[in-house]
Amino acid sequence: MCAIRVRVVWVRFPAARLNNMIILAIETSCDETGISFINAEQARNGWKVEVKANELLSQIKTHAQYGGVFPMLAKREHAKNLIPLLKNALAKANLIYKEIGANLNTREISRILEREPDLFKLFMEYIPTINSPKIDAITVTYGPGLEPALWVGINFAKALSSAWNIPIIPANHMEGHIISALLTQDEFSKSTFQVSKPAFPALALLISGGHTELILMEEWGRYRMIGRTRDDAVGEAFDKVARILGLPYPGGPEISRLADLWRENSRFSAYMKDNHELLKLPRPMINSDDFDFSFSGLKTAVLYKIKKIPAPSKEIVSAIAVEFENAATEVLVAKARKAIEHFNVRTLIISGGVSANNFIRKSFAELGVEMDVAVLIPPPALATDNAIMIALAGMAEGLGMSRHPDEIRAVGNEELGDQ
Ligand code: KG4
Ligand code: ZN
Numbered sequence: 001m002c003a004i005r006v007r008v009v010w011v012r013f014p015a016a017r018l019n020n021m022i023i024l025a026i027e028t029s030c031d032e033t034g035i036s037f038i039n040a041e042q043a044r045n046g047w048k049v050e051v052k053a054n055e056l057l058s059q060i061k062t063h064a065q066y067g068g069v070f071p072m073l074a075k076r077e078h079a080k081n082l083i084p085l086l087k088n089a090l091a092k093a094n095l096i097y098k099e100i101g102a103n104l105n106t107r108e109i110s111r112i113l114e115r116e117p118d119l120f121k122l123f124m125e126y127i128p129t130i131n132s133p134k135i136d137a138i139t140v141t142y143g144p145g146l147e148p149a150l151w152v153g154i155n156f157a158k159a160l161s162s163a164w165n166i167p168i169i170p171a172n173h174m175e176g177h178i179i180s181a182l183l184t185q186d187e188f189s190k191s192t193f194q195v196s197k198p199a200f201p202a203l204a205l206l207i208s209g210g211h212t213e214l215i216l217m218e219e220w221g222r223y224r225m226i227g228r229t230r231d232d233a234v235g236e237a238f239d240k241v242a243r244i245l246g247l248p249y250p251g252g253p254e255i256s257r258l259a260d261l262w263r264e265n266s267r268f269s270a271y272m273k274d275n276h277e278l279l280k281l282p283r284p285m286i287n288s289d290d291f292d293f294s295f296s297g298l299k300t301a302v303l304y305k306i307k308k309i310p311a312p313s314k315e316i317v318s319a320i321a322v323e324f325e326n327a328a329t330e331v332l333v334a335k336a337r338k339a340i341e342h343f344n345v346r347t348l349i350i351s352g353g354v355s356a357n358n359f360i361r362k363s364f365a366e367l368g369v370e371m372d373v374a375v376l377i378p379p380p381a382l383a384t385d386n387a388i389m390i391a392l393a394g395m396a397e398g399l400g401m402s403r404h405p406d407e408i409r410a411v412g413n414e415e416l417g418d419q
Helices: 060-064 071-092 106-112 117-129 147-164 173-180 234-244 251-264 268-274 296-307 314-343 358-371 387-397
Strands: 020-027 032-043 046-058 137-143 168-172 183-185 192-196 202-207 212-219 222-228 347-351 374-376
Touching: 020 147, 020 387, 032 071, 032 387, 046 071, 046 387, 060 071, 071 117, 071 147, 106 117, 106 147, 117 147, 137 147, 137 173, 137 387, 147 168, 168 173, 168 387, 173 202, 173 212, 173 347, 173 387, 202 314, 212 314, 222 314, 234 251, 234 296, 234 314, 251 268, 251 314, 251 358, 268 314, 296 314, 314 358, 347 358, 358 374
Parallel strands: 020 137, 137 168, 202 347, 347 374
Antiparallel strands: 020 032, 032 046, 046 192, 183 192, 202 212, 212 222
């Protein structure tokens, strides 16, 4: 879980684009190190995207002992993993055609990687031994995320940009989550996708470890935040509730697994009915007059409940997991329903790590049918952090948005509006 907050009103102006781009994407905003290569081609209503390589290394095990993500540890792990992942990705994408080195400006690279000595060492051992790959852009997450973690990725992108003379496009992590919901897989090839522009207005509900936001997209590239959590993000609540229930880190998938299992149990309905009063949790802000959320009280309610039960059985823990999922989902659905009505929304996008949750996916699919709105949710593997989503955000930005490397900086908190 990455505790990060953003206040977003990002407006991007149309930029000059290449019709066809090969993009290297780098993701290091939290506890996943991701490297991908995509080939993006402009199509009639969007893009055709071929994923040439997608490497992802999770640091979950490293952080598990601390029960949360430690920024400096995340930074160290990213620094260790970036070169090996790049090496694999280049090979898989077939981008190494000759084993001759690029002509590097070592002094500049050592300046760029001044604060990343481990990465510098690995970089200098490998990059001078290979050719510059034929790619059009490097895209890297600039935020939101954990600043030390973001900086490793950004500095790595800058060093590669210097070594290979390739422009950098800064990518917004949240935009990546949104666009990854617009992918549909080609029926003939597992690695080829279509990215279609949704029917507007579209509403994106971003639910992750650091975010719970409702973003209105009235047109392509225009985002307006209409609601957000006032305290914990929903993924953060999943993780904290899991910890309270004594479940392993990261808690979201674990709560989801337990709750799914319990719902399938033959005694489930009767047990939930008989213990209704004991289990009942609040639905914070469900009727509030805005599109905001609050999940910290829900987490505290679980804490009080569990404290009153000496030696809770597996059944009670599973039943609380279900009731917690019900409560969180009901609030999310209620706020989305209200926003759909208010803004005449035609497409509902659900994305971010928590959208991997089965019960949440099912509940939003039902809402879509009820309200006659198209519901787009990325496949679970693309719902959590990865580098394909960053490549897609870079693709949407286009080369017209590439920046001078010195202008790119990590944005950890609350300042994405100016980007
Ligand atoms: O988007 P993401 O991978 O990283 C951030 O940007 O935060 O989201 C991670 C969050 C974690 O809080 C994790 O517990 C939650 O997503 N998560 C889930 C599930 N899978 C991941 N929460 C509920 N159910 C899941 N199946
Ligand atoms: Zn994320």
